[in-house]
């Protein structure tokens with residue numbers, strides 16, 4: 506752990522963005538009985554803020570208040586809602602430097618990446634401000650001479666969201682943007698490790714003129730209690746979750762009693778395939794971007810790198826050369842790779858490396874905790890990795906690049922699909938026919954071809970199999986916040 510403390514307020518141009526109270530139905534509130542919890546900087550280990558710890562009862566009250574507020578919000582014109590969202594987007598962009606500093610301080614990713622996340626997060630608010638005006642209905646030719654049929658698309662009502670620590674800004678805006686655009690209200694519970702980015706978004710939403718009751722940001726250590734409140738409170742009509750498949754399953758079971766509409770962005774186990782006709786320099790750059798973004802802590806990060814026999818050794822050597830240029834350190838001090846989020850994350854990377862090397866894998870780069878100590882870890886490459894190793898089936902969520910060897914296209918496709926997950930996949934090839942065939946054969950919601958970066962607000966993001974339900978972003982992202990109503994008029 507670095508021997509420095511973080512004067513977070515002192516680093517901000519606008520220190521009022523560092524809000525530590527809960528934002529409950531538009532009111533800034535202390536936790537019940539003044540309860541609080543501490544937020545740490547994962548690079549330095551120091552306490553950067555003490556935040557209100559909201560209780561389940563407070564959340565229940567906020568849900569009740571958000572119901573009439575939602576009705577009034579839905580009654581506004583789409584253009585009025587869009588204008589407020591647009592004002593919020595502008596404020597996010599204007600305050601991007603401060604939002605990025607807060608994000609890096611609580612999450613650890615390098616400042617440049619944090620700034621990228623803020624702009625990416627803001628893009629969902631901009632996109633859905635535009636989509637708000639395009640929620641069209643339909644007219645259907647009547648089935649009898651006297652019948653006139655119209656199809657309305659109406660906001661689903663009060664929504665709830667649970668978001669993870671790895672993207673403390675963008676995973677919120679990707680849910681809140683479409684909800685608010687559609688005319689819903691939404692209550693968000695961010696991960697307890699990273700509530701400050703979420704609360705700063707609440708400050709800016711307030712400034713943008715969002716009416717009271719439409720948005721709640723709930724810092725709380727009671728993840729399971731708040732999750733139950735979201736699933737059991739009859740006012741809540743929809744739940745959107747991003748996080749592990751394990752927690753997604755719990756929430757789906759809880760939501761089943763109310764037959765609640767759910768969107769789930771769950772775990773991935775992304776394959777990254779390098780065929781022998783690939784541009785190897787491009788493939789190495791793609792692997793660097795895809796594997797080491799957020800230090801390997803995203804569910805679309807390459808988890809398994811499959812390289813065809815003829816280019817395997819060359820690719821491994823080039824990747825190792827590139828990795829040696831990466832500087833590990835404090836995200837606030839210009840590092841390329843920050844710390845992992847918590848000690849358990851370091852243990853998981855060590856466990857996967859040990860399992861691989863016990864079964865015959867060889868470390869060619871890194872392989873151990875970094876000399877900086879704390880949650881810093883050396884970016885690592887293991888070669889000779891096979892399908893019987895843990896890393897083939899489980900997400901590492903850390904800076905470990907395991908290199909698998911394959912010979913034929915069918916073998917690569919079979920290995921890539923041999924998982925319960927189906928979020929993102931990637932491959933590099935220069936062959937037109939291969940590009941078409943492999944894209945179709947991969948059982949994934951997202952396929953990156955000759956690119957390692959696939960995240961954008963304009964495309965539908967989501968997985969198949971146990972990676973989730975629904976899509977976020979794009980014109981499809983608003984659908985989960987709308988209900989269809991068919992009106993049949995006899996004339």
Ligand SMILES: NC(=O)C1=CN([C@@H]2O[C@H](COP(=O)(O)OP(=O)(O)OC[C@H]3O[C@@H](n4cnc5c(N)ncnc54)[C@H](OP(=O)(O)O)[C@@H]3O)[C@@H](O)[C@H]2O)C=CC1
Pocket residue numbers: 667668669670671694695696697698725726728729730731732733747748749750752753755756770771772773803804900901902
């Ligand atoms: N973050 C992501 O996008 C993904 C994570 N994963 C995997 O999951 C592991 C853990 O990652 P993490 O992001 O913490 O994922 P989790 O699923 O553990 O947490 C995601 C969110 O759910 C909350 N939560 C946890 N348990 C419950 C519950 N019982 N009811 C309601 N909410 C709950 C968490 O709150 P709190 O943290 O405050 O308890 C957090 O806000 C990773 O190492 C990775 O392997 C996989 C895919 C995606």
Ligand SMILES: O=C(O)[C@H](O)CS(=O)(=O)O
Pocket residue numbers: 671672675747770802803804805806960966
């Ligand atoms: O938008 C992204 O790039 C991802 O959603 C982040 S994650 O959910 O894959 O971790």
